[in-house]
Amino acid sequence: MNPISYYNQPQYRYYSQPYYSDNAGNYNGYPYYERNNESGAGQAAKTLGLAALLQAFSSLLQKGSNYLSNKLIAGKEFTNASNVSKVADSMIRNNKLNVEVGYIDSFNKQNYASRFGLGRELDAVAKGQNAFYADNLKLAVAPKSKPSLILHELGHAVNAKKGFTKLLQKSRRYAGYAPMALLVANGILGNSQDGKKNFVERNAGILGFCAFLPTIVEEAIASSRGIKAAKKVLNNPATLKILKKNYALALGTYILAGIGLGVASKQSIILDGKQQ
Numbered sequence: 001m002n003p004i005s006y007y008n009q010p011q012y013r014y015y016s017q018p019y020y021s022d023n024a025g026n027y028n029g030y031p032y033y034e035r036n037n038e039s040g041a042g043q044a045a046k047t048l049g050l051a052a053l054l055q056a057f058s059s060l061l062q063k064g065s066n067y068l069s070n071k072l073i074a075g076k077e078f079t080n081a082s083n084v085s086k087v088a089d090s091m092i093r094n095n096k097l098n099v100e101v102g103y104i105d106s107f108n109k110q111n112y113a114s115r116f117g118l119g120r121e122l123d124a125v126a127k128g129q130n131a132f133y134a135d136n137l138k139l140a141v142a143p144k145s146k147p148s149l150i151l152h153e154l155g156h157a158v159n160a161k162k163g164f165t166k167l168l169q170k171s172r173r174y175a176g177y178a179p180m181a182l183l184v185a186n187g188i189l190g191n192s193q194d195g196k197k198n199f200v201e202r203n204a205g206i207l208g209f210c211a212f213l214p215t216i217v218e219e220a221i222a223s224s225r226g227i228k229a230a231k232k233v234l235n236n237p238a239t240l241k242i243l244k245k246n247y248a249l250a251l252g253t254y255i256l257a258g259i260g261l262g263v264a265s266k267q268s269i270i271l272d273g274k275q276q
């Protein structure tokens with residue numbers, strides 16, 4: 001699952017964990033080997049070298065993301081389900097959230113799916129491989145087998161009520177367009193007379209990453225809200241570090257996805273240059 005194209009359904013706004021995903025951080029929409037290479041031989045070799053390097057790096061990011069996902073899926077719960085539910089209830093109460101919480105398994109998933117007009121989105125949740133918050137549905141779901149993920153999702157629900165974090169959430173929809181937007185900007189700026197690269201061309205990687213940065217920050221804030229609530233309601237349990245570790249693994253997948261977007265942005269600029 002690509003963390004950018006959440007279920008590819010723009011009508012739903014899911015703040016979902018990409019940790020289970022086998023595509024997190026993978027934006028390889030620009031297969032460099034399929035493009036014609038019409039630039040000079042020396043330059044071509046150089047560009048091809050960098051493109052190949054980026055491609056290799058991109059699949060490394062993919063592997064890293066899968067590793068973190070698997071670690072998280074195999075991770076322990078920091079407390080039992082009834083304690084998690086106590087924390088979740090307190091988050092809902094204290095923030096006056098109008099959100100339904102669902103702990104999904106294979107028995108109740110169909111019931112939730114039909115009540116909320118969902119398709120197969122709950123399948124991965126029932127399997128313990130995903131959790132999400134859908135702001136338009138006012139629904140937060142986590143696997144029954146991994147209830148602690150709900151605290152992070154409720155963190156998103158709180159974020160959706162506050163101006164700044166709401167803005168960060170909204171940016172998520174556009175982040176995936178970064179490679180395309182940079183390509184357009186690069187075309188507009190063009191090259192200067194002396195053949196020097198423009199700002200976008202030089203900084204495509206970091207600009208692509210920056211497009212994803214608001215998402216990473218919002219994810220971190222959502223987790224920190226969940227951790228804070230657990231600490232308070234459960235009296236600073238010694239096992240809180242397990243929750244922190246799980247959430248850190250999830251955040252790691254987002255950071256890798258951001259780097260992946262940077263790489264994809266760089267790739268798109270390089271390929272564009274080769275086509276000219």
Ligand SMILES: [Zn+2]
Nearest residue numbers: 015016017219
């Ligand atoms: Zn999240």
